[in-house]
Amino acid sequence: MNEPFLSRTANFCDACTVRNRAICGDLDNEEIVALNAIGQRRHLSAGENLLWEGDDAVVVANVVEGMLKLSTSTADGKEQILGLAFPADFIGRPFGHSTPYSVEALTDVLVCVFRRADFDKFAREHPRLEHKLLERTLSELDRTRKWMLLLGRMTAEQRVATFLLDLSVRFPVEEEVGTQPGAFALRLSRGQIADVLGLTIETVSREFTKLKKAGVVSLPNRREVAIEDREALEDLAS
Amino acid sequence: MNEPFLSRTANFCDACTVRNRAICGDLDNEEIVALNAIGQRRHLSAGENLLWEGDDAVVVANVVEGMLKLSTSTADGKEQILGLAFPADFIGRPFGHSTPYSVEALTDVLVCVFRRADFDKFAREHPRLEHKLLERTLSELDRTRKWMLLLGRMTAEQRVATFLLDLSVRFPVEEEVGTQPGAFALRLSRGQIADVLGLTIETVSREFTKLKKAGVVSLPNRREVAIEDREALEDLAS
DNA sequence: CGACTTATTGATGCCCATCAAATCTCGTGG
DNA sequence: CCACGAGATTTGATGGGCATCAATAAGTCG
Numbered sequence: 001m002n003e004p005f006l007s008r009t010a011n012f013c014d015a016c017t018v019r020n021r022a023i024c025g026d027l028d029n030e031e032i033v034a035l036n037a038i039g040q041r042r043h044l045s046a047g048e049n050l051l052w053e054g055d056d057a058v059v060v061a062n063v064v065e066g067m068l069k070l071s072t073s074t075a076d077g078k079e080q081i082l083g084l085a086f087p088a089d090f091i092g093r094p095f096g097h098s099t100p101y102s103v104e105a106l107t108d109v110l111v112c113v114f115r116r117a118d119f120d121k122f123a124r125e126h127p128r129l130e131h132k133l134l135e136r137t138l139s140e141l142d143r144t145r146k147w148m149l150l151l152g153r154m155t156a157e158q159r160v161a162t163f164l165l166d167l168s169v170r171f172p173v174e175e176e177v178g179t180q181p182g183a184f185a186l187r188l189s190r191g192q193i194a195d196v197l198g199l200t201i202e203t204v205s206r207e208f209t210k211l212k213k214a215g216v217v218s219l220p221n222r223r224e225v226a227i228e229d230r231e232a233l234e235d236l237a238s
Numbered sequence: 239m240n241e242p243f244l245s246r247t248a249n250f251c252d253a254c255t256v257r258n259r260a261i262c263g264d265l266d267n268e269e270i271v272a273l274n275a276i277g278q279r280r281h282l283s284a285g286e287n288l289l290w291e292g293d294d295a296v297v298v299a300n301v302v303e304g305m306l307k308l309s310t311s312t313a314d315g316k317e318q319i320l321g322l323a324f325p326a327d328f329i330g331r332p333f334g335h336s337t338p339y340s341v342e343a344l345t346d347v348l349v350c351v352f353r354r355a356d357f358d359k360f361a362r363e364h365p366r367l368e369h370k371l372l373e374r375t376l377s378e379l380d381r382t383r384k385w386m387l388l389l390g391r392m393t394a395e396q397r398v399a400t401f402l403l404d405l406s407v408r409f410p411v412e413e414e415v416g417t418q419p420g421a422f423a424l425r426l427s428r429g430q431i432a433d434v435l436g437l438t439i440e441t442v443s444r445e446f447t448k449l450k451k452a453g454v455v456s457l458p459n460r461r462e463v464a465i466e467d468r469e470a471l472e473d474l475a476s
Numbered sequence: 477c478g479a480c481t482t483a484t485t486g487a488t489g490c491c492c493a494t495c496a497a498a499t500c501t502c503g504t505g506g
Numbered sequence: 507c508c509a510c511g512a513g514a515t516t517t518g519a520t521g522g523g524c525a526t527c528a529a530t531a532a533g534t535c536g
Contacts, residue, residue, distance in 0.1 A: 127365035152436035198390040
């Protein structure tokens, strides 16, 4: 009798690893159930697209696992990555009619997807959720502006250094499998890194070897990096 | 008796030129009066700062008149402009502790200022205002991301062309005083334009003369531009 | 082990920053 | 009214950083 009957409802939010950090963090049980009703989980394989720039904005989503990139293109086809999305980040454009950027999974990804119309309605009816979304959007704006500094003013060396420091923070060492301690997984190809930093593959590669020769980092293998001299790297990031 | 007594309250919102477009647009009369009570108008002269990067976020503001720039700097002192603020835009960082960018008036400016703590409290109590703020923040994020494309991938020529087209849209011809018809006021020095576009003064100047020689624009004087061949300019903006 | 993808390394050239100097604009005071 | 000077803008010369083109090397998967 005392057992809360709601828990019987199949509810993937209960076990959600980003529940507290994502925009649903402030909702109570009843609200979560309602949100659950309009959302669904979806797996994406690395390389798959969730949204295409310019399409009607039909869905929004919360990232549960994995890493995605947001990108846009110039008229003449050059790609520019606008940012990366990590677990607990929110993706898509609520209250708008078209999606301003493409979203592609860089790794295998688990997202929690909502039809935009459903989400918009739900948000307007739940100010606490809207508030969370506002806070998240504001910090996303802050992060985006920091990125502008990188694209507008930093040299290739500074960009790569900044990027490595960022990643090392966002991916605390988990996967020390037989490799160097302190190493972390890059999870991005050189080409993807180049896109993120607004550089070319070749330049990224050259900067990596420069850093290696200087003893600042070591590269146990292609998809891993170990920061050997964090202070030096921070200096380079300027 | 039928005369609404509220109107007796001195209320500068009533005559506000951006009232409908700014975040206060959806508030009813009573709410406006309450908002009025915590805000105050303030004039800034061109060159004056409203916020400094890194300072405690003490105020937020609505732009009523004029044009401001948001900027940040690298550790080694190079400035990067993050964007421009026009009438009806919202400035500052609610729900945060420090201001992530500096705000400086480029022209004489009229703003409607709130202490951040007051504003935060008011916003949380008025979901309609929060919703407006959310929408505005989302479109600001869209605009900022477009700007990243400019900084990350466009050539100097494309940047200048894009900039001129943008300005011509944002400043519909008002001030045709004895100069060329269709001309509009630049209001920014070459140096300011250079900062905005992530270029140097010299490059901006060279691009301007190139455009002039190509007959795409004419420059009646230093602070004015007339677009002679919009189509060509749009092609250049790519 | 071979075919294919991804990364590294090398050579060259272009765009734009930097340094330098000439010219323009405009306010100020003689 | 004009001369003067400080700041802004334009124009010129040079160089560096990064893209581009090209070739080699290193993984990866059948």
